[in-house]
Amino acid sequence: MDTRRLLRTSAAVFAAAGLLLSGCSSSSSGSDPSRGAGPANREALARYYDQKLDWHACGTSGFQCATMKAPLDYAKPDGAQIGLAVSRKKATGPGKRLGSLLVNPGGPGGSAVDYLRSYAGIGYPAQVRARYDMVAMDPRGVARSRPVDCLTNRQMDAYTEVDQTPDDPREVTALTDAYKTFAHGCETRAAKLLPHVSTVEAARDMDIFRQVLGDKKLSYVGASYGTFLGATYADLYPKNTGRIVLDGAMNPALSSRDINLQQTAGFETAFESFARDCVKQAQCPLGTSSPRAAENRLKAFFEQLDRRPLPTGQSRRLTESLGTTGVIAAMYDKGSWPQLRQALRSGLTGDGAMLLALSDSYYERSQNGDYSNLMYANAAVNCLDLPPAFTSPQQVEAALPAFEKASPVFGEGLAWASLNCAYWPTRATGSAHPAKAEGAAPIVVVGTTRDPATPYRWAQALASQLDSGRLLTYDGDGHTAYGRGSACIDTAINTYLLDGTPPKTGKKCT
Secondary structure, three states: OOOOOOEEOHHHHOHHHHOOOOOOOOOOOOOOOOOOOOHHHHHHOHHHHOOOOOOEEOOOOOOEEEEEEEEOOOOOOOOOEEEEEEEEEOOOOOOOOOEEEEEEOEEOOOOHHHHHHHHHHHHOOHHHHHHEEEEEEOOOOOOOOOOOOOOOHHHHHHHHHOOOOOOOHHHHHHHHHHHHHHHHHHHHHHOOOHHHOOHHHHHHHHHHHHHHOOOOOEEEEEEOHHHHHHHHHHHHOHHHEEEEEEEOOOOOOOOHHHHHHHHHHHHHHHHHHHHHHHOOOOOOOOOOOOHHHHHHHHHHHHHHHHHOOEOOOOOOOEOHHHHHHHHHHHOOOHHHHHHHHHHHHHHHOOOOHHHHHHHHHHHOEOOOOOEOOHHHHHHHHHHHHOOOOOOOHHHHHHHHHHHHHHOOOOHHHHHHHOOHHHHOOOOOOOOOOOOOOOOOOOEEEEEEEEOOOOOHHHHHHHHHHOOOEEEEEEEEEOOOOOOOOOHHHHHHHHHHHHHOOOOOOOEEEO
16 A cells, blocks of 8 residues: 555546656755756756657547657756657647646656546647647656666565555564565666656756747646646746646645645545445445444454455455555545445455455556556655655654544554655655745645545645645545536636636635
8 A cells, every 4th residue: 555645636546447755966956946947057958948849640649749858967967868758739729829738647657648648638628628739748757758667567566465554573574675675676777767756857847848849938737746746846937837727736845754644634534525425325335324433344344354365356365455555546536436335345245356456546557467657656756855754663653643543544554654765775855845936927726625635735735835826625525626527616727727817815616
């Protein structure tokens, strides 16, 4: 259940089913938003800003692809390069073209190019697609942009099955060994790349892309972790920001420990909402007496899986960690609640296949056993952007009461999952700090009141930090809000994207 800061839109989480910040040398870009952004550095980067892309047809009809070059190390712009996969779908008309709209679904580790092709480029409102070229870039280390690689598929299967609620010193050792093996695999396979996949560097790549596309200002919709990426960009380049929407917002001022603890509380809030709905159903697998009883039933089920994993109709069995991940995956989207009820019903009667399928969707594991690089990139970015939440099992054990108070059912596992960066081969270069983006155009920050992965208070915090932040609230369930069924939210964001009028401060939608 490696869920630490794995922040994606619900559409990205379930794409697989339907079709979680560490370190380098002084040469790293670091976390200082002003570092390397001056005229002298801009001159050194001229060959990147002035490059011409070789666009060509690719895969899906109407989409074009290209490879954009960026320096591997921004402190050494004349050194090694990295190729970044980019894609676009040109504005369809009618209406005056407004430029490019860059989209990112989150992660870190989610493929923006796949998101563009499978959803944003065809599913965003027609009036938005009519007037914007819809564009995407896989961030460095992700998918087609020199992906971080760490484990074989068989090793990754074993990693996802490791017990993350250890009951004794032997199980603690097994868990820490799994984290060490994961980190060593990343170092062995991607040592030169690991120090250069930070969010700051990805944001700097975005500014090159903006210029290469011919846009004076960057227009952007970032979801989940994509809000952190967008806020970082605005902090680096406030004068280059255009119409920016940050949906399912993160709070960049939080430490890694606080992120994990508050996200744990977010999943508890989301599960409580699911439980309140479930107990009203005649055939709720967790009973019909009360939400608290439902939570206790789920916890007992997880404890049962810990003792005796369930058969799934294949060689893999449903362990406690896989079962927990399957439940967490369904928390991202209220539309998945019926599927979760059915999966729990099957699990409670001895069949773990449906919960395993939910877990596989979360990890982006295909039916033939192949994993995307989502989890590898997720760890690489997270462990570079912030110091680890914990550096030893003893620190986790001391924090367990706080995590279990935040969530009696998920707290223990999420606390131990927060140890994953402790053994990372490179030190963190970033640090927690507010994003101000002084002088930027209005930035719309969207928060969902019962969001499991990015708690609503994060959106409140980010909107207050940003010099021009405008908070837009969705009173609802699930992760992110745009395109999820609220006409009020969609109208407010579409109006902003199309004519530049942001919603009034404090606007709330259902």
